[in-house]
Amino acid sequence: MVLNAMIENAKYKNMLALGLMSGTSLDGIDAALLETDGDRYVRAGMSICLPYDLNFRKNLRSILWEKGSIEPVENKLTLLHAKAVRILLKKADLKSDDIDVIGFHGHTILHEPDKGRTYQIGDGALLADETNIDVVSDLRTNDIENGGQGAPLVPLYHLALTSEMEMPIVVLNIGGVSNITYIDGHETSMVSFDIGPGNALIDDWVNSKLGQSFDYNGEIAASGRICKKLLNEFLSSEYLKKVPPKSMDRNEFEIHIPNEMSVEDGAATLTALTSETIKGSIKFFPKKPKRWLVTGGGRHNHYLMKKLTSSLGEKVEPIECIGLQGDALEAQAFSYLAVRSIRGLHLTLPNTTGVRMPVSGGKFYSKPQL
Secondary structure, eight states: OOHHHHHHHHTTSOEEEEEEEEOTTOSEEEEEEEEEOSSSOEEEEEEEEEEOOHHHHHHHHHTTTTOSOHHHHHHHHHHHHHHHHHHHHHHHTOOGGGOOEEEEOOEEEEEEGGGTEEEEEOOHHHHHHHHTSOEEEOOSHHHHHTTOOOOOOOHHHHHHHHTTSOSOEEEEEESSEEEEEEESSOGGGOEEEEEEEOSHHHHHHHHHHHOOSSOGGGHHHHTSOOOHHHHHHHTTOHHHHSOSSOOOOTTOSOOOOOTTSOHHHHHHHHHHHHHHHHHHGGGGOSSOOSEEEEESGGGGOHHHHHHHHHHHTSOEEEGGGGTOOTTTHHHHHHHHHHHHHHHTOOOBOHHHHOOSSOBOOOEEEOOOOO
16 A cells, blocks of 8 residues: 555554654663554553563674674664564454554664764664564654654644643653653653663673673662762763753763772762762753653652652652553554654654654555555
């Protein structure tokens, strides 16, 4: 089916989409089903997570910043996404013909929006062939080509999810990078940007010292002491002074921790960095939010959540408290964005990415024609 025909059909019905997200934490693939019209109707379905094994995480890490041999990693990544699709369809007792479109983020290995560059690996054509489902991918490029940051992409989905709530509210995503969406109920007055480091620096530190993937519940950080001198150096970053819209690469922060520092003290200091940068984002909000809702892997870090509640002086709640699925939210967002792309609706706004005007985006790959 050609794209123009899909746009016409999509105007008259809800679509069942499947979203795929491989995030900056390098932990695995989130896959989620979403029924939506691409506007305000959203109904979440089942979701799964397919973890990466340690060897593939190492391979994926090795090509960040366009280093090493990218093609074999991209091929493997795409096939793993196809596997995630098959697992989710089996769990939901669905067939490929039941799915209207896949929203495929791929995996970001480079993000330099100020230089007009972003690079998400993932072969949309191969994924369409492997799953026998139409695919929309490359959802960031058009925004960057029109002067935007190419991120964050999820604010419109956050707005759709929270449209009936008392405003203003904040949706805080703590992934490898932390990003935030301030919502007052209107598209044109949302504020959204990448705040700074989320879990990535903590994960990298713990991995380098102990070989662990992450700091479970923040237990390592909780037993350490914050090095305030080092923390203040981190907080002097030029990025943190920039006015939104802004976005950052996972590896943008230049962090140098002395080798002699204990793993506990390093984790405590880096967790404090995440907490303090989130606190610093408040100055960019038009009004004080009535509620802080947290999604992403960082919400599982009890020590970090406790520090946030303390530093913000506000109750910080996991997004599950309003009945949403925190682990699936970004994958759902790419389901939503794929439907918007097919309908020709804008994905980003000047106030969320700095794009010159609201723009759509994405590349469409047809499933095999029988």
